[in-house]
């Protein structure tokens with residue numbers, strides 16, 4: 001089975017670390033979801049009502065991403081990692097998902113957070129993974145946890 005791990009990581013690289021360890025454990029390829037306009041620390045300061053993250057969250061518009069995975073069709077299984085933002089997946093992740101054909105793929109999402117639970121993350125992400133066998137979303141602390149989930 002050919003596996004791809006997609007991840008978005010912004011604040012401290014926490015999700016990137018989990019994704020890299022999971023890729024190593026699963027022998028998966030790794031791809032960073034990157035917004036066309038990278039986030040600065042000021043953009044991520046959710047305590048400021050006018051910060052980019054808050055403006056994007058309230059606007060609910062797509063966040064354009066840079067680059068493209070040409071070999072996406074080759075993967076049987078795709079894992080998607082991200083930090084919990086406002087209780088679910090960041091908009092940049094669902095924006096990215098819209099650009100690809102998920103038909104026939106096994107998909108699972110993993111998230112890191114500052115304390116929130118996984119909430120309705122899976123339900124909210126599911127519409128952007130049309131045609132996939134979506135295994136849902138889990139909060140994780142390590143790549144080993146992701147690998148153990150995939151072995152269940």
Ligand SMILES: Cc1cc2nc3c(=O)[nH]c(=O)nc-3n(C[C@H](O)[C@H](O)[C@H](O)COP(=O)(O)O)c2cc1C
Pocket residue numbers: 008009010011012013014015016044045046053054082083084085086087088112113114115116117
């Ligand atoms: C814009 C924004 C919104 C966030 N919203 C939440 C939240 O609703 N619940 C939570 O527990 N953590 C929240 N966090 C914290 C991140 O989920 C957490 O720090 C995560 O591990 C960061 O991963 P990263 O270093 O890969 O970006 C938020 C962070 C940002 C920047």
